[in-house]
Amino acid sequence: MARVTVEDCIVKIPNRFDLVMAAAQRSRDVSAGSAITVERDNDKNPVIALREIADETVDIAALNEALIKGLQKHVEVDEPEDDDMERLIGSDAGSGNVGLDGRLAEGETLDEDAAAGLGMGIEQSDGGQQFEDVDDSELDREG
Incomplete structure (x- = not known):
């Protein structure tokens, strides 16, 4: 980029950050196929954008508006x-209510899927479901 072009643009857009953002937006527009308003002179798109801003051949307010729209998310x-957790604990009627101490509420049963989700084994006996007996020493080792 020619220093003269940047110095000419600073007169039009005093804030260098705003100048860079506007020139970048115009350069993207030119790359996307927008018609250029100055002669190309074998210059690259950022230089063309700066020359257009310096010559005031593009609407700077429209450029800023397009820039803002492009940056909005x-x-x-x-x-x-x-x-x-709600699904695991048992929001459906088939699963039992298990308290914090791991016990079922009185009269409740726990289906095999819910027990497996809680890391518990269930033994089948005489038609009813019961918890597997585990030695307390095994529980102490796990915790």
Whole structure:
């Protein structure tokens, strides 16, 4: 880029950051196929953009507006998500209510899937489901 071009542009857009952002936006527009308003003279797109800004052949306000639109992000609306813990603990009627101490509420049963999710084994006996007996020493080793 020619120093003269940048110095000419500073008169039009005093803030160097704003100048760079506007020139970059115009350069992207030219790359995308927008018609140039000055002679190409074998210059690259950023130099052409600076020359257009210096000669005031492009609308700087429209450039800034396009820049702002291009930088805006689409904000997604948060939708409620299924809580994994709610599903594991048993939001459906087939699973039992297990307290913090690992015991079922009185009269409740625990299906095999829910027990497996909680890391518990279930033995089958006489038609009813029961927990597998585990020695307390095994529990002490795990915790």
